[in-house]
Amino acid sequence: MKKVFLKDIAEKLNVSKTAVSLVLNNKGDENKISQETQKRIIEFAKEHNYVPNQLARGLSRGKSETIGLIIPNISDTFYSKIAGYVELKAKNLGYTVLFSSSNEDPKKEGELIRSMLNRQVEGLIIASTQQNLKDIQSLKQDKFPFVLIDRHYPESDTNYVVVDNFNGLKTATEHLLQLGRRKIGFITLKPGLEAIKQRLLGYQSALTDFDIEYKEELIKELSPGNYENEIESAIRELLKFPNSVDSIVFSTHYLTSVGLRELKRKNVKVPQEVAIVSFDELTAFDLVDPPITSVIQPVKDIANTAVDILINEIEGKDSAMDNKRILNSKLEIRKSCGTF
Amino acid sequence: MKKVFLKDIAEKLNVSKTAVSLVLNNKGDENKISQETQKRIIEFAKEHNYVPNQLARGLSRGKSETIGLIIPNISDTFYSKIAGYVELKAKNLGYTVLFSSSNEDPKKEGELIRSMLNRQVEGLIIASTQQNLKDIQSLKQDKFPFVLIDRHYPESDTNYVVVDNFNGLKTATEHLLQLGRRKIGFITLKPGLEAIKQRLLGYQSALTDFDIEYKEELIKELSPGNYENEIESAIRELLKFPNSVDSIVFSTHYLTSVGLRELKRKNVKVPQEVAIVSFDELTAFDLVDPPITSVIQPVKDIANTAVDILINEIEGKDSAMDNKRILNSKLEIRKSCGTF
DNA sequence: CTGAAAGCGCTTACAG
DNA sequence: CTGAAAGCGCTTACAG
Numbered sequence: 001m002k003k004v005f006l007k008d009i010a011e012k013l014n015v016s017k018t019a020v021s022l023v024l025n026n027k028g029d030e031n032k033i034s035q036e037t038q039k040r041i042i043e044f045a046k047e048h049n050y051v052p053n054q055l056a057r058g059l060s061r062g063k064s065e066t067i068g069l070i071i072p073n074i075s076d077t078f079y080s081k082i083a084g085y086v087e088l089k090a091k092n093l094g095y096t097v098l099f100s101s102s103n104e105d106p107k108k109e110g111e112l113i114r115s116m117l118n119r120q121v122e123g124l125i126i127a128s129t130q131q132n133l134k135d136i137q138s139l140k141q142d143k144f145p146f147v148l149i150d151r152h153y154p155e156s157d158t159n160y161v162v163v164d165n166f167n168g169l170k171t172a173t174e175h176l177l178q179l180g181r182r183k184i185g186f187i188t189l190k191p192g193l194e195a196i197k198q199r200l201l202g203y204q205s206a207l208t209d210f211d212i213e214y215k216e217e218l219i220k221e222l223s224p225g226n227y228e229n230e231i232e233s234a235i236r237e238l239l240k241f242p243n244s245v246d247s248i249v250f251s252t253h254y255l256t257s258v259g260l261r262e263l264k265r266k267n268v269k270v271p272q273e274v275a276i277v278s279f280d281e282l283t284a285f286d287l288v289d290p291p292i293t294s295v296i297q298p299v300k301d302i303a304n305t306a307v308d309i310l311i312n313e314i315e316g317k318d319s320a321m322d323n324k325r326i327l328n329s330k331l332e333i334r335k336s337c338g339t340f
Numbered sequence: 341m342k343k344v345f346l347k348d349i350a351e352k353l354n355v356s357k358t359a360v361s362l363v364l365n366n367k368g369d370e371n372k373i374s375q376e377t378q379k380r381i382i383e384f385a386k387e388h389n390y391v392p393n394q395l396a397r398g399l400s401r402g403k404s405e406t407i408g409l410i411i412p413n414i415s416d417t418f419y420s421k422i423a424g425y426v427e428l429k430a431k432n433l434g435y436t437v438l439f440s441s442s443n444e445d446p447k448k449e450g451e452l453i454r455s456m457l458n459r460q461v462e463g464l465i466i467a468s469t470q471q472n473l474k475d476i477q478s479l480k481q482d483k484f485p486f487v488l489i490d491r492h493y494p495e496s497d498t499n500y501v502v503v504d505n506f507n508g509l510k511t512a513t514e515h516l517l518q519l520g521r522r523k524i525g526f527i528t529l530k531p532g533l534e535a536i537k538q539r540l541l542g543y544q545s546a547l548t549d550f551d552i553e554y555k556e557e558l559i560k561e562l563s564p565g566n567y568e569n570e571i572e573s574a575i576r577e578l579l580k581f582p583n584s585v586d587s588i589v590f591s592t593h594y595l596t597s598v599g600l601r602e603l604k605r606k607n608v609k610v611p612q613e614v615a616i617v618s619f620d621e622l623t624a625f626d627l628v629d630p631p632i633t634s635v636i637q638p639v640k641d642i643a644n645t646a647v648d649i650l651i652n653e654i655e656g657k658d659s660a661m662d663n664k665r666i667l668n669s670k671l672e673i674r675k676s677c678g679t680f
Numbered sequence: 681c682t683g684a685a686a687g688c689g690c691t692t693a694c695a696g
Numbered sequence: 697c698t699g700a701a702a703g704c705g706c707t708t709a710c711a712g
Contacts, residue, residue: 056705080420289629
């Protein structure tokens with residue numbers, strides 16, 4: 001299978017490169033190229049397995065039919081699912097997607113953005129580190145199509161698709177309150193992400209609605225990079241008098257995992273002694289002991305909506321499309337909070 | 341931030357495009373361009389945020405500094421981890437990686453391979469559907485660098501990095517046998533993948549070593565696309581007389597998930613009534629009730645080794661490198677098999 | 681209906 | 697040390 005180029009086809013068939021290019025791009029009819037010629041070209045191309053060199057095509061057209069997806073980490077199940085759905089949807093619309101992980105490093109995120117621009121992606125979907133306003137604003141300024149997902153910059157006017165973190169966490173906390181729990185710990189990440197901030201606000205709002213005093217000692221903020229080591233002391237302190245929590249809400253699936261592991265190590269009975277609820281989940285959370293009541297994020301919806309908005313903008317179709325979306329999450333009640 | 345091109349730099353600095361290109365590619369010294377000129381060029385480029393157009397560079401050099409990774413499904417935790425490690429390792433060696441999911445469709449896999457070739461990737465890492473020998477052999481024939489991971493074609497002489505499926509499954513089965521279980525069911529996938537075949541052989545070999553008769557009724561082979569619906573009857577039949585298994589080994593993590601879910605639904609006590617062991621695992625398998633004894637795959641090692649072999653071949657360095665690797669898995673004993 | 685030609689933004693012999 | 701020029705494989709006005 002020797003590589004075949006446009007030129008080869010043209011020579012063998014005694015037509016011009018122009019004709020071949022036109023026909024293969026479905027512009028044969030509009031350029032009034034004879035059906036006969038079209039057929040010959042198409043058949044020859046198929047027979048010899050011709051596929052255009054995307055670099056050349058992209059360079060020539062200043063387009064690449066490619067979009068970029070920048071996420072913190074492709075290994076995380078939440079983001080890998082997003083990636084899967086983005087790939088599927090984009091492909092359906094005729095685009096290839098380029099993935100890359102920033103590993104929560106704003107500098108790397110910047111490099112990735114530039115690297116993707118220089119690969120001529122036509123648009124970007126970004127789950128930003130949210131410490132990179134500079135690059136985001138510069139995209140904005142260049143009127144380059146992009147949409148933020150999962151994390152957005154509230155101070156900047158951009159397209160985004162996020163989940164309603166405030167109400168998601170609030171609902172989770174209310175669930176605990178309705179079951180009679182009153183001393184509710186909150187294990188979350190150090191502030192920095194808007195999503196994380198919103199989750200804390202949701203927690204507080206639920207307490208307020210139930211007339212419960214907000215105590216800072218019940219909030220444990222771990223570092224994204226070191227939470228595995230910090231979880232032990234966080235839980236220990238929450239369990240100790242005068243805190244003595246009767247429940248904990250975890251603000252991410254991985255905090256729930258390490259937290260539950262730690263509770264088991266300490267032989268704390270869940271939910272009898274401590275009820276728990278998780279924001280976001282892992283595949284096996286319904287099999288865990290006890291099955292974990294979780295706030296489920298609409299992963300597929302996030303991905304599809306983001307691709308829709310992006311490609312709509314790239315192709316400049318519907319200018320009236322709502323390009324700021326806050327999607328609802330859903331509380332899946334299982335057994336980690338006990339029952340009424 | 342207006343885009344700046346080679347030509348712009350050359351004009352502003354009153355040097356030739358050649359000089360700029362050379363300097364920016366670290367070929368300034370070997371072409372004896374004055375330090376002074378080099379410094380001016382480098383500073384100007386940095387100041388104006390110059391990044392070369394990869395399409396143009398790639399087209400010109402016939403290279404892209406890109407490798408492709410084709411996997412069945414980026415949403416699967418096993419493959420998303422592979423993807424994460426491949427990306428990391430490749431980046432360290434100066435390559436970008438292009439991901440794509442075949443969704444177990446051999447035809448799509450072929451399209452992906454062609455699409456990646458035409459994006460001028462310099463090498464490919466493929467977790468193949470294993471029903472696409474044609475394309476694999478054609479890569480081989482063209483001496484195009486590639487390495488198969490996770491799944492390989494035993495009938496074809498290629499680079500590969502796989503896990504020792506035979507011994508992994510054998511060890512798992514032996515573990516059950518050593519604990520006194522004798523009626524061991526095996527829930528696996530319909531044959532097709534070499535890995536799956538090897539796992540069945542491992543199961544059989546363990547039985548043979550313990551002088552236990554192999555019974556076909558104890559093997560349940562589900563379809564990859566429909567296992568969620570087939571699991572119920574598979575388990576029902578395994579539990580029913582005359583099968584009445586006392587243990588089950590699952591040949592993939594997702595079979596374990598649905599299987600355990602089904603066992604719980606049927607109120608079967610694990611491990612008392614039925615012990616289970618899983619080939620490959622999910623993040624929360626140590627939190628599941630009971631924590632699941634699992635064969636752990638060396639994900640990071642698979643990824644790193646594959647990238648090493650591939651890039652070594654691309655750059656034609658060490659021709660003596662062992663390019664067929666069978667890595668060991670490890671049995672992580674938890675509680676789903678009970679104790680002695 | 682079709683072909684010659686310019687151009688996309690680079691790299692790289694080659695000549696000086 | 698440096699510059700003019702060809703070339704990578706396409707696309708796309710433009711002229712006929």
